[in-house]
Amino acid sequence: MNSVIHVNDDQFEEVVLKAELPVLVDFWAPWCGPCRMVAPLLDKIASEYSGKIIVAKVNTDENSQWAVNYRVQGIPTMLFISKGQVVKTQVGALSESGLKNLVNDFLAGKN
Amino acid sequence: MxxxxxxxxxxxxxxxxxxxxxxxxxxxxxxxxxxxxxxxxxxxxxxxxxxxxxxxxxxxxxxxxxxxxxxxxxxxxxxxxxxxxxxxxxxxxxxxxxxxxxxxxxxxxxxxxxxxxxxxxxxxxxxxxxRGVRIQGEDRLLGHGVSYCATCDAAFYRNKDVVVAGNTDEAIEEALFLTKYANQVYFLSQTERLAAPQELVETLKNHPKVILYAGTKLKEIIGENRVEAVLAVQSDQHEVLLSVSGAFVYLQGGxxxxxxxxxxxxxxxxxxxxxxxxxxxxxxxxxxxxxxxxxxxxxxxxxxxxxxxxxxxxxxxxxxxxxxxxxxxxxxx
The missing domain is CATH 3.50.50.60 (FAD/NAD(P)-binding domain)
Known part of the structure; x- marks a missing residue:
């Protein structure tokens, strides 16, 4: 059972961009309410889709480099990355079913 | 700090x-x-x-x-x-x-x-x-300058100019929060009078970083990949173009x-x-x-x-x- 991986700026390229599996990466910060709402859903995705997707989180408070690169200006921002390329961006919190739909479409290559 | x-x-x-x-x-x-x-x-x-x-x-x-x-x-x-x-x-x-x-x-x-x-x-x-209808450009630029949460996103606008659209105490509180980070906060209120306690309105009006546009309606949020400006219409129908990096929207509907x-x-x-x-x-x-x-x-x-x-x-x-x-x-x- 996989869990969410916390990545910093230095690890981002290796863990997210060079990953074999598709990656869902969440840019968040501790003071952000909508981020707290998404957090347990991301934990669920990581365990339920174990082996199919990597769920990574970047704390923009401590690691801003990749947030700046991707022009993240609002959190939470979730990027769906496949082989180093962003194929879908979700800004703001959403429901469990909404997030699962996005993940299913992403894994099915529908984005 | x-x-x-x-x-x-x-x-x-x-x-x-x-x-x-x-x-x-x-x-x-x-x-x-x-x-x-x-x-x-x-x-x-x-x-x-x-x-x-x-x-x-x-x-x-x-x-x-x-x-x-x-x-x-x-x-x-x-x-x-x-x-x-x-x-x-x-x-x-x-x-x-x-x-x-x-x-x-x-x-x-x-x-x-x-x-x-x-x-x-x-x-x-x-x-x-x-709200029902969205402002032109709002959905497209959400997360790229358009925000509904100053508490979450204010830190991304350090030393930048932003606009706040609304007229309630919620909008004013959010604008005042943004002043901790932003260089300039333009506050667009569609109504001439703000619907908030007088003390809060005075704090907003007197804040050195805030420029209040009363009776001004947000019409469009402009930018290709990120917010670059907003277009607003004043009560005398004059249009104003404000160069900003962020647009915080607290408008209401029915x-x-x-x-x-x-x-x-x-x-x-x-x-x-x-x-x-x-x-x-x-x-x-x-x-x-x-x-x-x-x-x-x-x-x-x-x-x-x-x-x-x-x-x-x-x-x-x-x-x-x-x-x-x-x-x-x-x-x-």
């Missing part, structure tokens, strides 16, 4: 995450009356509200038909009185914007921009001033505020929340009252009555009695 201030704020919010018997979303006449009845019957009660003037009553200048109130009173003053009464009975109020809920679990979670609130029972009394429910409750074909005679929704323990119900008669006294009914039903449920308790004060003396 500034970042610490945010974190302290977040710590305060964490304190509010205690368990409540009932969390009421929206503190207008429906929600505040429910709070009066719930707190009076000993339930641990929390009201989460965006701001005093964020609802329909907050912008009503004169109430003349609320029974027992003979003197001229504004909507905001009447709500304030109800809130004071609820607080006297022990209800807590917290200023936060609810952005999501988990109503399915036995312990319900209410997610706000500032914190998470847990309770056994939930009353939804969010009113009907939700729709029931139900977006945060995210489809968890049953609605009718016309999109109205379905409730039973005690205002319980399709999920046991979750109630909806006041203007958020679209079949409802939009009168303060009706909203207040619905608040009383819902709170008494919850009290009955918690104390396991088959009949609602009638609170005859004189019997206690």
């Amino acid at each position: 500034e970042d610490n201030q945010i974190k302290n704020n977040s710590n305060e919010s964490q304190k509010a995450s205690a368990n409540y018997d009932v969390v009421i979303i929206g503190g207008g006449p429906a929600g505040s009356t429910a709070a009066i009845y719930a707190a009076r019957s000993g339930l641990k009660t929390l009201v989460v509200d965006k701001g005093l003037t964020s609802g329909a009553l907050g912008i009503t200048s004169k109430i003349v038909n609320y029974p027992g109130i003979v003197e001229e009173i504004s909507g905001a003053q009447l709500v304030e009185k109800m809130r004071e009464q609820a607080k006297l009975f022990g209800a807590e109020y917290i200023s936060d914007k609810v952005i999501g809920v988990d109503l399915q679990s036995e312990t319900k979670s209410i997610f706000g921009n500032g914190g998470v609130y847990n309770s056994r029972f939930v009353i939804i009394s969010t009113g009907s001033m939700g 729709r029931p505020v139900t977006d945060f429910i995210q489809g968890q409750l049953e609605v009718s074909q016309s999109g109205c929340l379905i409730v039973d005679s005690s205002f319980q929704t399709s999920i046991p323990g979750v109630y909806a009252i006041g203007d958020v119900l679209c079949t409802h008669v939009k009168q303060v006294v009706v909203s207040a009555a619905e608040g009383a009914i819902a709170a008494m039903a919850i009290e009955k449920e918690i104390n396991g009695r088959s009949r609602m308790m009638v609170d005859w004060s004189e019997k206690k003396q």
Whole structure:
């Protein structure tokens, strides 16, 4: 059972961009309410889709480099990355079913 | 230093995450009356509200038909009185914007921009001033300069110019929060007068980083990949182009505020929340009252009555009695 991986700026390229599996990466910060709402859903995705997707989180408070690169200006921002390329961006919190739909479409290559 | 201030704020919010018997979303006449009845019957009660003037009553200048109130009173003053009464009975109020809920679990979670609130029972009394139509460019640039949460996103606008669109105390509070980071905050109010307590309006007007455009409507948010400017129209029809990196939108409309429910409750074909005679929704323990119900008669006294009914039903449920308790004060003396 996989869990969410916390990545910093230095690890981002290796863990997210060079990953074999598709990656869902969440840019968040501790003071952000909508981020707290998404957090347990991301934990669920990581365990339920174990082996199919990597769920990574970047704390923009401590690691801003990749947030700046991707022009993240609002959190939470979730990027769906496949082989180093962003194929879908979700800004703001959403429901469990909404997030699962996005993940299913992403894994099915529908984005 | 500034970042610490945010974190302290977040710590305060964490304190509010205690368990409540009932969390009421929206503190207008429906929600505040429910709070009066719930707190009076000993339930641990929390009201989460965006701001005093964020609802329909907050912008009503004169109430003349609320029974027992003979003197001229504004909507905001009447709500304030109800809130004071609820607080006297022990209800807590917290200023936060609810952005999501988990109503399915036995312990319900209410997610706000500032914190998470847990309770056994939930009353939804969010009113009907939700937005329908979006500003041109708003959806496309969401997360790329368009935001609805200054607490979340202000830090991305350090030393940049931003615009805030709205006219409620919620919008003003958000604008004042942004001044901690932004270089310049343009505040666009569609109405000439701001619907907020005078003291708050003065703080906004006198803030060195704020430029107030009263009677100015946000028309378009412009930018290719990120917000670069906004176009606004003044009351004399003159257009203003403001160069900004961020647009924080707190506008209102005439729709029931139900977006945060995210489809968890049953609605009718016309999109109205379905409730039973005690205002319980399709999920046991979750109630909806006041203007958020679209079949409802939009009168303060009706909203207040619905608040009383819902709170008494919850009290009955918690104390396991088959009949609602009638609170005859004189019997206690």
